[in-house]
Amino acid sequence: MQKLPFDTVLIANRGEIAVRIIKTLRKLGLRSAIVYHEVDAATLAVSMADTAIAIEGSSPIAAYLDAEQIIASARRANVGALHPGYGFLSESPEFARAVSNACIAFVGPTPESIELMGDKIRARKFVQQAGFLVAPSAVEEDDPETFASRARDLGLPLLVKPSAGGGGKGIQIVRDLGALDDAIVQARREGLRYFGDGRLYVERCFEKPRHIEVQVLGDFFGNVVHLFERECSVQRRFQKIIEETPSPALSANLQKRVCEMAVGIARSANYRNAGTVEFIFDGHEFHFLEMNTRLQVEHPVTEMVTGIDLVAEQLHVAAGYELTLSQSDIVSNGHAIEARLYAEAPEREYAPTTGKILMLEYPEYEGVRIDSGIVQGQKISTAFDPMLAKIVVHSATRREAALKAAHVMRQLVLLGCETNADFLARLLMDDTFLSGQIHTGYLDENPHLAVGQCGSDLPAILAAAALLTKPVRDAADNVPKLHAELGKWRN
Amino acid sequence: MRHSFALKAESYELWLSPGQRDYRLHLGGEVIAPVAFSHHLGGSGILEIANETVPVRFAIDGDVLHLHVRGRTHILRYRDRLSEFDLSEVLASHDAARAPMPGVVVAINVSRGDAVSRGATLMLVESMKLEFVVRAPRGGVVDRVHFEVGQSFEQGAALVTFSDEGR
Numbered sequence: 001m002q003k004l005p006f007d008t009v010l011i012a013n014r015g016e017i018a019v020r021i022i023k024t025l026r027k028l029g030l031r032s033a034i035v036y037h038e039v040d041a042a043t044l045a046v047s048m049a050d051t052a053i054a055i056e057g058s059s060p061i062a063a064y065l066d067a068e069q070i071i072a073s074a075r076r077a078n079v080g081a082l083h084p085g086y087g088f089l090s091e092s093p094e095f096a097r098a099v100s101n102a103c104i105a106f107v108g109p110t111p112e113s114i115e116l117m118g119d120k121i122r123a124r125k126f127v128q129q130a131g132f133l134v135a136p137s138a139v140e141e142d143d144p145e146t147f148a149s150r151a152r153d154l155g156l157p158l159l160v161k162p163s164a165g166g167g168g169k170g171i172q173i174v175r176d177l178g179a180l181d182d183a184i185v186q187a188r189r190e191g192l193r194y195f196g197d198g199r200l201y202v203e204r205c206f207e208k209p210r211h212i213e214v215q216v217l218g219d220f221f222g223n224v225v226h227l228f229e230r231e232c233s234v235q236r237r238f239q240k241i242i243e244e245t246p247s248p249a250l251s252a253n254l255q256k257r258v259c260e261m262a263v264g265i266a267r268s269a270n271y272r273n274a275g276t277v278e279f280i281f282d283g284h285e286f287h288f289l290e291m292n293t294r295l296q297v298e299h300p301v302t303e304m305v306t307g308i309d310l311v312a313e314q315l316h317v318a319a320g321y322e323l324t325l326s327q328s329d330i331v332s333n334g335h336a337i338e339a340r341l342y343a344e345a346p347e348r349e350y351a352p353t354t355g356k357i358l359m360l361e362y363p364e365y366e367g368v369r370i371d372s373g374i375v376q377g378q379k380i381s382t383a384f385d386p387m388l389a390k391i392v393v394h395s396a397t398r399r400e401a402a403l404k405a406a407h408v409m410r411q412l413v414l415l416g417c418e419t420n421a422d423f424l425a426r427l428l429m430d431d432t433f434l435s436g437q438i439h440t441g442y443l444d445e446n447p448h449l450a451v452g453q454c455g456s457d458l459p460a461i462l463a464a465a466a467l468l469t470k471p472v473r474d475a476a477d478n479v480p481k482l483h484a485e486l487g488k489w490r491n
Numbered sequence: 492m493r494h495s496f497a498l499k500a501e502s503y504e505l506w507l508s509p510g511q512r513d514y515r516l517h518l519g520g521e522v523i524a525p526v527a528f529s530h531h532l533g534g535s536g537i538l539e540i541a542n543e544t545v546p547v548r549f550a551i552d553g554d555v556l557h558l559h560v561r562g563r564t565h566i567l568r569y570r571d572r573l574s575e576f577d578l579s580e581v582l583a584s585h586d587a588a589r590a591p592m593p594g595v596v597v598a599i600n601v602s603r604g605d606a607v608s609r610g611a612t613l614m615l616v617e618s619m620k621l622e623f624v625v626r627a628p629r630g631g632v633v634d635r636v637h638f639e640v641g642q643s644f645e646q647g648a649a650l651v652t653f654s655d656e657g658r
Binding site: 410422473 | 492494496498499503505506507508509514516518523526527528534538540545547548549550551552556557558559560561562563564565566567569591592593594595597618622643645646
């Protein structure tokens with residue numbers, strides 16, 4: 001790869017994604033700078049970065065959303081480029097513009113692309129006009145008076161979504177038309193609160209829909225390539241927990257079709273850098289959902305099967321260079337699965353959990369990549385997203401990858417904070433999952449998967465607990481003395 | 492003497508008695524023997540149970556035990572008699588609406604002195620991307636609202652407490 005025109009890159013993010021970006025910077029011989037809020041001072045990313053600059057805010061999240069402070073830090077560290085990671089400011093067109101205005105290369109698409117795709121309604125109209133299929137929907141602002149009736153005409157079930165949405169926030173599912181009005185009120189309230197935007201649209205929900213997305217990469221010379229699809233149908237509360245590539249749902253023809261659609265959409269949007277085009281697949285057709293203008297959480301599965309470092313490609317494009325990859329160079333080998341380790345309790349409706357990491361050990365295996373930003377001793381709070389790490393497994397076949405991932409879930413030791421590790425292991429070994437017959441409603445239809453049983457392990461668990469608890473052992477140890485005393489007395 | 496451990500929603504009563512060079516575990520009318528635990532460095536050890544050996548990783552945090560046994564993690568709480576009594580007293584009194592999970596206060600619907608009936612909406616709280624309503628566990632008069640909008644709380648925290656007036 002050509003030498004990059006900058007030697008230091010600022011990471012405007014935290015946790016596992018910051019660690020992952022630093023690894024590529026090191027590989028490329030670049031220096032890393034990071035901004036951090038004091039609650040993250042003892043984290044892995046901050047200790048790995050060459051330069052770390054503290055930022056402040058009324059809350060930790062507010063600090064990572066403070067564009068002005070972050071750009072001032074970038075200037076202080078004299079960086080040539082800024083990588084926003086995912087979340088936080090990664091999809092803010094104003095931020096991308098401000099970074100460019102400060103003469104720092106923004107590692108992401110142009111502000112115009114972020115603006116276009118960030119507004120879900122505008123994006124759908126754009127994609128539809130470009131000649132691609134979008135999911136049947138009713139947009140409120142087309143005619144607010146008739147919104148509810150147009151929504152009803154789509155047929156049940158419906159999804160009510162905030163226009164400025166993302167990450168599943170604010171989405172309401174309506175299975176009964178009587179609940180539509182309440183869902184509209186709730187979605188609007190959450191849209192206003194999370195995104196400062198109360199505009200809504202309603203989408204028809206398909207029977208057993210599958211979430212298929214395509215990784216694309218574009219440059220400033222009009223080249224756009226795809227890096228194949230990912231399937232992310234295993235979701236809870238509209239958020240992905242297991243992602244994989246290739247999709248078990250697609251024949252070679254369907255795979256080709258969806259990848260070409262994604263390239264077509266990215267090309268018509270004049271898209272630069274890495275992005276993901278998301279579709280709903282109803283078993284026959286792909287309907288455009290949205291385009292994410294950033295590196296996604298689940299990008300490692302694509303890297304595993306293609307051998308391409310997406311962050312390195314992003315930096316290369318951000319430097320203004322032409323893509324060195326042509327479509328025919330990009331080949332997918334084997335199968336990769338990612339499972340997201342969360343601080344949450346699946347059996348309590350996936351409620352987030354907190355704690356302090358008292359022990360952390362990841363197993364090491366060939367073909368296993370663990371992207372993690374946590375360290376032993378770290379406190380897990382609800383200040384940020386509950387994702388702790390991503391376990392990514394690459395194998396020859398899907399079944400092998402799933403079973404190996406389940407094995408890794410059982411081998412990893414994370415004590416001090418309840419996680420979903422056991423649930424993920426059960427899920428990865430579930431017959432329905434292994435058969436590939438998954439869809440976005442799979443977890444809701446199989447609530448038993450969320451509940452773990454101690455079963456035959458119970459005596460061992462309680463024996464270990466008893467033997468490790470001093471008062472319990474002491475009580476047993478004192479018995480012989482008592483017996484001895486009794487013996488004397490009897491004599 | 493019986494000891495009690497809480498694991499998930501269940502409570503288990505057990506005790507150990509001395510064996511020849513190890514222990515016997517008394518658990519719900521059953522005796523499992525021999526049991527022994529040999530410590531290694533840094534939170535790991537080998538459990539011997541009925542002539543089977545099971546590697547165990549563990550971390551102890553006060554009366555909470557975190558165990559990794561046969562590929563799964565379990566969190567147990569050792570309950571000594573006194574604290575168990577205190578806890579049950581507090582829970583039984585229903586004098587507080589408690590947080591079922593850690594989160595942040597989004598909106599508060601009541602203030603000190605308000606008379607509320609059972610099931611009334613007290614607060615809207617958020618845990619990450621999930622919003623939920625905190626309802627009154629009983630009727631009464633609001634004695635104190637413990638958090639302000641925007642403040643975060645831990646699981647089990649008292650969010651709103653009630654006084655006996657109007658009960």
